[in-house]
Amino acid sequence: MGRSIAGFKKHGYIDVEFIQVWSAMRLSSYTDYALRLLMYLAVRQEGLPTISEVAQVYGISKNHLMKVANDLGRGGYIETVRGRNGGLRLGRPAEQIRIGDVVRYTEEDMAIVDCMGALQDPPLCRLSPACNLRSALHEALQAFLAVLDDYSLADIVRHRRSMASMLGLPQPPVLHTLGQGAAKQES
Numbered sequence: 001m002g003r004s005i006a007g008f009k010k011h012g013y014i015d016v017e018f019i020q021v022w023s024a025m026r027l028s029s030y031t032d033y034a035l036r037l038l039m040y041l042a043v044r045q046e047g048l049p050t051i052s053e054v055a056q057v058y059g060i061s062k063n064h065l066m067k068v069a070n071d072l073g074r075g076g077y078i079e080t081v082r083g084r085n086g087g088l089r090l091g092r093p094a095e096q097i098r099i100g101d102v103v104r105y106t107e108e109d110m111a112i113v114d115c116m117g118a119l120q121d122p123p124l125c126r127l128s129p130a131c132n133l134r135s136a137l138h139e140a141l142q143a144f145l146a147v148l149d150d151y152s153l154a155d156i157v158r159h160r161r162s163m164a165s166m167l168g169l170p171q172p173p174v175l176h177t178l179g180q181g182a183a184k185q186e187s
Contacts, residue, residue, distance in 0.1 A: 031106040033060060033068045034077075038102065041078060042094040042157045044169050048087025057167055068106075075105050090153075099156065100149035112137045 040054050051069055055062040069088060072078045079091045090097070104110070113133070125131070157163055160172050 027103065028107060029064070030068060030108075031103055033058075033065055034072055034102060034106045035099070036060075037065065037068060037072065037088075038077060038090070038097065038153055039157050039163070040167065041088055041090050042153050043160050043163045043167060043172070045172055046170065048081055048085065048089055050087045054088070071106065077102065077105075094154035094157065095152050097153040098149055099151045099153065100145045100147075102153075103145065103148055110141060112141060 036058055037054055040049065040057065051065050052062055055065045058065075069078060069080065073080050073091070076091045077097060079089050081087055081089065128134070164171055
């Protein structure tokens, strides 16, 4: 039987074990910073922001963000431009960056519980040979990633004007539809 946090709230009770496993699916700060950096670059389409600028806007460590930017650059998600007027930009269009791919790339260990890691001899848990928890959690993780695969970076920054305002950035141009999918930029 499928369960979700919403289902528990709807029925008015909480299963502590399920909530502990659910919260174990939390992404690392590293992945959080990677997603925030990508979002910033997608929202700020003009110019080349620096790591210092992004770190200041989000109130996060410049050193940590530098590591994230390096990694995202190696993965082709962003490009770094060196020199006096250098900075960062997306390495490909936001429509081509899948959130699930970014999460897989930046998360070192997607094992929700110890028994999901590499097979151990002897097993970490006495119940491993007969337990179905590992397969259930693997299935849940795959479902989680499948949902993220349905979203591109462009999807999550579709409210670009509101996000630009929240980040203290200049407003991006407004697109007006001219019919049949054609669009005109407003200056």
